[in-house]
Amino acid sequence: MSEQKINKKLFQDRKRTNILSNPEQRFISFLVSRIPNWLSSDGLTAVGFLGSLMILGSFLLAEYVHRDLLLLAVLGFFVQWFGDSLDGRVAYFRNKSRKWYGFALDIVMDWVSTVFIGLGYMLYTVDDFKYLAFTLVALYGWAMIIAQLRYRITDKYTIDAGLLGPTEIRIIISLVLVLEVIIKGSIDYSVFAICLALFFINISDTKKLLALGDLKDKEEKKAKEKAIQ
Numbered sequence: 001m002s003e004q005k006i007n008k009k010l011f012q013d014r015k016r017t018n019i020l021s022n023p024e025q026r027f028i029s030f031l032v033s034r035i036p037n038w039l040s041s042d043g044l045t046a047v048g049f050l051g052s053l054m055i056l057g058s059f060l061l062a063e064y065v066h067r068d069l070l071l072l073a074v075l076g077f078f079v080q081w082f083g084d085s086l087d088g089r090v091a092y093f094r095n096k097s098r099k100w101y102g103f104a105l106d107i108v109m110d111w112v113s114t115v116f117i118g119l120g121y122m123l124y125t126v127d128d129f130k131y132l133a134f135t136l137v138a139l140y141g142w143a144m145i146i147a148q149l150r151y152r153i154t155d156k157y158t159i160d161a162g163l164l165g166p167t168e169i170r171i172i173i174s175l176v177l178v179l180e181v182i183i184k185g186s187i188d189y190s191v192f193a194i195c196l197a198l199f200f201i202n203i204s205d206t207k208k209l210l211a212l213g214d215l216k217d218k219e220e221k222k223a224k225e226k227a228i229q
Helices: 003-010 021-032 041-064 067-093 099-124 127-154 166-182 186-228
Strands: none
Touching: 021 067, 041 067, 041 099, 067 099, 067 166, 099 127, 099 186, 127 186, 166 186
């Protein structure tokens, strides 16, 4: 099967707008046919969960052993990306997809991963910066709710907020961790900047979501009036 046909098959269920969508999709298309048969889509989900544990563990090791061990989280984000990006795509490639099972599992694991990252940061940072951990998790949860409501209204599932998607977020956080290893304490100001950006992105996306909801209400009202006539 050609790469173009694989791309079309694997990504027909969702619209991607993130910056790295094209190279990311090509890389995933390259990988799916090379995943051994003994590794199932649920197994890949477990791999992604292992990546989340690595991220949490890196914060603990950085706090109690050495700050340089934060770099373990960079590897953890790659492992997380590998499992999270390939579990559903491998199921599609093997014609074993379970749409709603996979959707539910993906959302739950995304939320667990987000909580682990927030918890790790909370355990690592000091003083009032710990409140940023709660803020980060809350804002990302808000973004997840927007994505689910958009899916409910439009029947089109997208996991991106404009040019930023989960992959870009992982890269940004990885760079933040590398900077923290170089400059201690920089993570707190980086997380604050991320929270600020997420807040304004969520405000914008919420306005767009409400506009979509209003448009659908009007369309349904017209459809009902036409049916009565």
